[in-house]
Amino acid sequence: MGAFTVLLLLLLPGAAGGAAVCGYCPGPLRNASVVARYCASRAGTESEGRCCRERGARPERLLGLDLSECSLRGLPPGLAEAAAAVVVDLTENPLRALPDGSFLGFTHLRCLAVPPALECPGGSSAWEEVTTRGGSRLCQGQRNPCNGSGELAWLCPENAACAPDGPGLVACLCESPFHGYKCLREGAFPGPLFCGILGTVTLALALLLWGTQRRKAKSP
Structure with a gap:
């Protein structure tokens, strides 16, 4: 039944995800990051790796993600896990560009800090205020x-x-x-019909994979 379990985990979004993006970089929040400053000024928060979460909320809402000084040349594949974030820090990384749609679904994002060589995602018109301070460009107030x-x-x-x-x-x-x-x-x-077809196809694929793996295990 191991193959069947793995298949279910792959088919269920977020089943094997969780807070992987919070541990993408080692250590806790950096004191100099905009994420640390934001969470320190907000009551009822707690840190988890490089993330800041709302304490006591169910499910716990991720408020900030600090990926500063992580030697990133590209955005991490699990970035979508932080789509509920209000603050994200990407400074002090050798990022060359932010691909279009990198922050798709980040509708709550109010402050994004990027290296000064990069433009704010969506361009300056997508933000109420864009400022450059030292080693960061701050994109604030998503329009x-x-x-x-x-x-x-x-x-x-x-x-x-x-x-x-x-x-x-x-x-x-x-x-x-x-x-x-x-x-x-x-x-x-047609929700019931759609769910019925999807469930039938999923079950058939799972049984086929389980049967295939079982035959391989029995063969000498």
Whole structure:
């Protein structure tokens, strides 16, 4: 049953994740980081590795992520675990660029510190204030790209509404009762049918993998 368990862990998002990103760099929060300063000024927080969490919340909300001075040449693969973060520090790393969409889903991000050679994700227009101080560029006050002049409104099809999805990023959400490709289908989404098909396919794959591994184990 070992293969079956592994497959379930892979199919269930976050089942084997947890706080991996908090231990990506060794040691606790660095005293000089904007994350440490933010969490020290906020009551009811506790640190876990390079993360700052809201104490007592269920599930515990990750408020800050300190990846400063981690010798990063690229962003860690588990960065999405910190999508609820308010503060992120990436300073003192040899980062060359931040790929588009690096902070997809980071809708709560209010302060991002990056090396001064890098631009803020989404550009300066995605933030209320951009300042350079010493060895860091501070991107502060994430703006809602759906507000204002409405330049992004045309990106969403008819029957869809614009929603912020990170610095300079938007998502188009279907308005009820529309769903499907470009929100062209009207009516309730067939949830029970979809879940039934997904469950059947998942179970079939799991049984097939388990049977294959079992035959291999029995063969001499």
